[in-house]
Amino acid sequence: MTRRHQQIAEELRRAIADGTHPVGSELPSESELALAHGVSRGTLRQAFGTLQSEGLIGSRQGARRTVLSTTPSQSFTELRSFAQWARAGDRAPGGLVLRSHRAKATEAQAAQLQLVTGETVLHILRLRTLDGEAALLERTVYAGWAAAAVEALPDDCESVTQSLYETAGVVMSHGEHHLDAVAAGTTDARELGVRRGSPLLRVRRTTTTAEGRPVETSDDRYRPGSVVFTVRNSVQANPLVRTAAD
Structure with missing residues (x-):
């Protein structure tokens, strides 16, 4: 059975994809979304965590979550199979x-x-x-x-x-x-x-x-146009290593 936070993540993912929440916009507040979905903030934060891991939203302390992309990307800090990545993007x-x-x-x-x-x-x-x-x-x-x-x-x-x-x-x-x-x-x-x-x-x-x-x-x-690898890093955390081409 699909867990509640996964259902919420899917609903938000679709709203981002269809332009309800365009790139650069802020999502409603935690309290607003928790009330709308009838769940606790803890459950909602699990849904946010899923979307953040896919590169769809970002967060800053004291600010609402911001939409970063309409296409789920795969983080370099986690290992996912091709099928898992595809399903996360509703493909x-x-x-x-x-x-x-x-x-x-x-x-x-x-x-x-x-x-x-x-x-x-x-x-x-x-x-x-x-x-x-x-x-x-x-x-x-x-x-x-x-x-x-x-x-x-x-x-x-x-x-x-x-x-x-x-x-x-x-x-x-x-x-x-x-x-x-x-x-x-x-x-x-x-x-x-x-x-x-x-x-x-x-x-x-x-x-x-x-x-x-x-x-x-x-x-x-x-194949060109089939997938985009997105890299997001910061001065606080950068798990990537740059090496010379063979």
Whole structure:
């Protein structure tokens, strides 16, 4: 059952998206919204916390919450799967495995997954969609110990992260992400419906369990216009690290 603060967050999310609360405007006060929804301020603050984590609203001490964006974004301080992020924005996520095969890990893959060079890994090429439209192409390499659980999932699995947790107890707790731009190759162009050579946003990520055991490493390429990564930082808190391009 959906909890009350989640229902309130969804109502406010829709009001922001449809322009009832435009970017730059202030939301009604806590007391006004708590009265309107018939809930305590504590419940309302949980809803605010959800919207803040999505980058939709911001807050300053002594001031009302301000609308920052109409599109939910993913914070770099939390780890969310593609499906979780999509649903938070009221989008329908989808996925389809295009190719799958096992192979020996290269030296680079072994280093990323903390394996011995030559150990077996699983390669998955997966197309991700938003509302039925191609959004990104994932080239994921899974550590051998997780391969069987991944192969057992249906090719159109909506959320690999959630399914691995439910079927094999694998919890992906930590992620490292590197963002850059690349030109679309032949496969990218065909599957994402763009011209070869078109610029794509690339996110290279490695995900580990709570114990630090690598589960996967991936090269994710986003179709132009499908997603926006928003970074908000301050002089008090800046979790981002700037590194030189490879």
